[in-house]
Amino acid sequence: MSDFFIIGDPPIEILLRRNSKAKRYSLRISNKDHKVSLTLPRSSNMREAKEFVSSQEGWMRKHLSRQLKPIPIKFGERILLDGKKVFIRRGFEKVVTFNNDSLFVPGAQEDICGKLRAFYKTLARERLMASSDYFAKLLGCKINSITLRDTTSRWGSCTSNGRLMYSWRLVMAPREVQNYVAAHEVCHLIEMNHSNEYWQLVESVFPNYKLNRLWLKTNGNLLHQYKL
Numbered sequence: 450m451s452d453f454f455i456i457g458d459p460p461i462e463i464l465l466r467r468n469s470k471a472k473r474y475s476l477r478i479s480n481k482d483h484k485v486s487l488t489l490p491r492s493s494n495m496r497e498a499k500e501f502v503s504s505q506e507g508w509m510r511k512h513l514s515r516q517l518k519p520i521p522i523k524f525g526e527r528i529l530l531d532g533k534k535v536f537i538r539r540g541f542e543k544v545v546t547f548n549n550d551s552l553f554v555p556g557a558q559e560d561i562c563g564k565l566r567a568f569y570k571t572l573a574r575e576r577l578m579a580s581s582d583y584f585a586k587l588l589g590c591k592i593n594s595i596t597l598r599d600t601t602s603r604w605g606s607c608t609s610n611g612r613l614m615y616s617w618r619l620v621m622a623p624r625e626v627q628n629y630v631a632a633h634e635v636c637h638l639i640e641m642n643h644s645n646e647y648w649q650l651v652e653s654v655f656p657n658y659k660l661n662r663l664w665l666k667t668n669g670n671l672l673h674q675y676k677l
């Protein structure tokens with residue numbers, strides 16, 4: 450079996466991923482690069498795979514047509530910060546600074562991406578650490594480490610030994626959403642699942658969680674629109 454195949458017109462490339470634990474065929478479209486991948490269960494064959502993909506072609510095309518175009522990172526463009534679109538402007542300080550409507554990036558056009566990425570990462574670390582510490586204190590649990598990554602499928606995760614991981618892109622979301630994700634992960638240190646008890650716990654420390662969860666579901670793909 451090849452690693453991808455192509456269907457339809459205009460053609461869609463389907464990447465193949467074998468997963469011996471998968472029970473059925475499933476399709477996924479990446480928010481980051483818009484690539485389509487098909488998970489193949491252990492007992493799979495090309496004919497079945499193609500039949501499955503054809504049956505989903507309408508859904509795929511609808512989804513792909515709604516995918517957002519990448520926004521270039523350059524002076525004069527706007528980028529999300531704390532849920533608001535701010536201008537990227539040339540700055541004259543040594544470091545990236547920001548006010549209500551602009552981010553000031555020193556240096557040349559070609560360095561903007563690197564500098565902004567570093568800035569977003571540092572800001573995310575500061576914010577999410579403070580927020581995670583706050584909820585950990587409230588719930589009496591211990592955090593061992595916090596890592597920032599550029600994840601595509603989830604905004605945060607945690608392990609039973611207190612290691613938290615967050616996407617630094619969360620600083621593009623409103624502050625409340627950033628705090629919600631921290632509350633979500635810290636609550637997992639007590640309840641490692643998404644049971645009713647778990648959601649009650651989240652609600653007890655973050656009463657407004659539903660709105661913020663919905664914000665991420667609806668707008669999360671906007672955070673991946675910037676090619677940082």
Ligand SMILES: [Zn+2]
Pocket residue numbers: 633637642643
């Ligand atoms: Zn969770």
